[in-house]
Amino acid sequence: MGDREAFRRVVEAHQRMVFSLALKMLADEAEAEDVVQETFIRVWQNFGRYNPQLKFSTWLYSIASRLCIDRLKKMRRIVALPDDEIVLQRFASDADGHTALENKEWVALVRLLADGLSAKQKLVFTLCQLEGLTSDEAEQITGLSARQVKSNLYAARQTIRERLKKLGYE
Amino acid sequence: MNNIDQILDNLKGQQPIIGDANQLTDSIMAQLDEPSIVDQRYRIIALAVRTTLSAAALWLVGLLIYQTCIDLNSKNIDNQNIAYRIDNLQRISARKNAYAGRQKANVRKTISYIQLKKMYYENH
Secondary structure, three states: OHHHHHHHHHHHHHHHHHHHHHHHHHOOHHHHHHHHHHHHHHHHHOHHHOOOOOOHHHHHHHHHHHHHHHHHHHOOOOOOOOOHHHHHHHHHOOOOOOOOOOHHHHHHHHHHHHOOOOHHHHHHHHHHHHOOOOHHHHHHHHOOOHHHHHHHHHHHHHHHHHHHHHOOOO | OOOHHHHHHHHOOOOOOOOOHHHHHHHHHHHOOOOOHHHHHHHHHHHHHHHHHHHHHHHHHHHHHHHHHHHHHHHHHHHHHHHHHHHHHHHHHHHHHHHHHHHHHHHHHHHHHHHHHHHHHHHO
8 A cells, every 4th residue: 555655656756757758759648648657557567677776767768768669650650730830930939938838739849840750869859859868868768879879869950950941940 | 039959949848737647647546456458468368379289289189199099900900910811821831841741751752662673673
């Protein structure tokens, strides 16, 4: 019983972090919530395998990112919609740039920016650029080498820059 | 804010909000003790594999028993045939021996008669 209560607190403390990664990867709110549920169920079932040398959040991210990659393979390709540009325009025209985005807006931005990226590029870009993690953490989460993380991040940034340039941004 | 770097920087670290976080937590907690879909799949596959292997094992044992029975039957028939042949051969060889013995006896008689005749004429 005590374990369950403690675990509930762990879920409450970390579910937003997992949801954030899943929403930015999958661009679908319902899918992201499913990933959150599946991630914590796996954590509960495999708690004995947790390596205390890793940060708990790193372990959580690695489980969630594997689930996201699996779902991406099964999902249809995420394609940008015409209205997604309006969301980007609104976000870009925000003077201070600190307006919190709603989930629908996140979905629209991810659809627009991540269109055409490979699953690995999308994961590394999400972790390093959107979630603000370091390259070392991204290596531990993805299992990729430093060189692979760097090259995937560079390729993703280049693709997104080109897309933004086409849309009139400098 | 038309600068690409600025757009990307402003996206950094922003976290979307879960619509109903408490409901999601409750839902996760409720599912903790339920067997996962993956577990259920593994169970179904394991059951199917076990059933197939049991059926295959039974079939193999049956096949082994059937083959053994057939082998035993064929061996019995072979043994019976061999016994019959040996019996026949023995009868034939006994007849041959008897015939040969008679022939020998006749030859011996003939030889002794001729020899006796020769001896008789040689001596006289």
